[in-house]
Amino acid sequence: MTARRRKAEKRHTPPTTVTGTVRVDARTKDLTKRLQAGDVAVIDHDDLDLVSAHALVACRPAAVVNAAPSTTGAYPNRGPEILLDAGIPVLDMAGPTVMEIEEGSTATLEGDALSVDGAVVARGVRLTEALVAAQLEDARTNLSTQIEAFSVNTMEYVRAERQLLIDGIEVPPLRTNLQGRYALVVVRGYHYKEDLHTLRPFIREARPVLIGVDGGADALLEQGLRPDLIVGDMDSVSDRALTSGAELVVHAYRDGRAPGLERVEALGVTDAVVLPAPGTSEDVAMLLADDKGAELVVAVGTHATLIEFLDKGRQGMASTFLTRLRLGSKLVDAKGVSLLYRSRISTLSLSWLVLAGLFALVVALSATPGGRAVLGVLAVRWDDVWAWIEGLFR
Template identity: 75%
Template sequence: MSLSRSPVPEAVPDGPTVEGPIRVDARTKNLTKRLAHGDIAVINHKDLDQVSAYALVSCKPAAVVNAAASISGAYPNLGPKILVEAGVPLIDQAGEELLTQITEGATGRVVGDQVIVEGRLIAEGKRLDLAMVEEAMEHARGNISEQIEAFSRNTMQYVREERELLLDGIRLPEVRTELEGRYVLVVVRGYHYKEDLQTLRPFIREARPVLIGVDGGADALMELGYRPDIIVGDMDSVGDAALKSGAEIIVHAYRDGRAPGLERVEALGIEDAIALPAIGTSEDVAMLLADGKGAELIVAVGTHATLIEFLDKGRQGMASTFLTRLRLGSKLVDAKGVSLLYRSRISSAALTWLVLAGMLAVLAALAATPGGRTAMGVLAVRWDDLLALIGGLFG
């Protein structure tokens, strides 16, 4: 429930109070790029998803004020629960007018379920606690069957419309990076992408796959010290540093050729970016590119494959993803499967035995020559002296 600017009533409502600079953005993923510890985040995010919630928590805000319903009841989204369990105050349904009534950087206070800026009551919502969130999630579980039915219906409708994706694939551009016969790692900034990338470090070090970042997935690679070879996406959530890292840039365009992200790339002085019109999501395009260029294996990090993940992204169907996975077949492997099955070729135990074997070989060589035997005798005397010294210290 949004309120107009009015003086704070004398009786301030009971409840915890937090104060800090306000950061406001209708797009949560844009806000988290500048949100800092102790800030108050103002968002407009209906059915707050897991990825956005984890991104908010990692910024350690003083509070999160959502103009929309954090859980509408359409499906049991986990975002609100993640925030509440992390101890972040969550004020829900504060009204969309809030976004235009607050100035970025102004100092605000959240008192109970009210938002106060410069001594004025700006908005009043509903402060969610864990019991309220779990009750809303339980109610939403009763609607999941309807969501599954609608989701399946939309998926099959788009499968009929987009069947050429399965039959013909997409028109592939020429790229500098050689993918024929190589392993490819496709990184999307999705669920548990950081943990998956950490577990894949031995695989990346030894298999040296081609690294493809899908939008913010390129930043994820950069954060861990890797440089992406190719960046695919509409370029709305990837940082400038990744774009200027030397990676090949493929801008995912609409089917009619419009590529809004191309202007941003060219503004950074990147002149060899490629606009690729294609149906489906950017992660689908990245996988189809790797497959079409002859990749031997495609490992996916953070991609979306379950119903809840697609509902979290606000998608009404998964036709392109369904068709893409049919086309790739067994060539596509999830990162979690690779991390469980793949082990470094040289274990620490094997390395220890290798060092011991080398030392024994050196000792055997020394024992086979007069000079070596003399050196070993000198070392033995020194060793005895060291043991005697140690014994004297403790005697």
């Protein structure tokens, strides 16, 4: 069976007509926090990215209505393909009026028309597998242009931020000790759940400092792990994570402005650290770990490829490029760690250890009169049990 055939068999055919409660939000990541199974998700998202699409699929909506084009052709984004593969119908380019639909109302998507209370409120383009495939093929022809522009922007920003490579960032004192320890930096990005699951043996035995970058803190909590540090502008992390007891480092602009600090203080957290620094929050988290003496920095869900950066709407990767240059071999990807790292104690070794312990116990008991008496009683009991078992089969 070919890979293409296997993929086709996994796909679910989206229903022609669906009805559900409307949930509206211009920010897809905010919408997924309250989106329930069977709802109709109304978004305004140009070039729907992979991470947002997976977040929508996890909520199991009845349909997705996008006011904007889910694929503009700027680059081959796979978000629409992910939704269709999951059997979720998508109405594309429905127009800005859909963002005015009252949340909580009941909407019906039938063909290319969206109706509320029986009246058609918008029409768009109903995405199909053939249409999405054609859009992706057209977008691939523009990729060379994107690569050229991306490279130019990156080099311009590298020249402007070259001090980041030379001096790093000035990190204020922290109560979390990273000196000589491993650090696990978690971003809620590509395949973060799978990576965290495969890193279980590493986390259990190495006990790294757990650093959540914004929503990465919630990713740790979902796995039953409590973050030691939360780094970010605090716009996509839950109140539960912010009040979990982790030390908070609010990523601020270079001039010291920290919009996320107000939210943190409103939750009663008064000891948050403000860290003005260039670049992205995930870069700041890695530089912080490096500055505080972490021996190894393991990255989960971070962005590395051109498509991943374009998915995030970034036109360059200067700070990420400089950060990786500065950390050098100290920085490793989670997938590499999961492939190389194995639990030091295998199940077979543990079984032999238990048997050896039981044998030692028997030897110790047989060396004393009291122990020999106990063993004699156990032997009689075992004979009784064995006789009972034989009786069942007679």
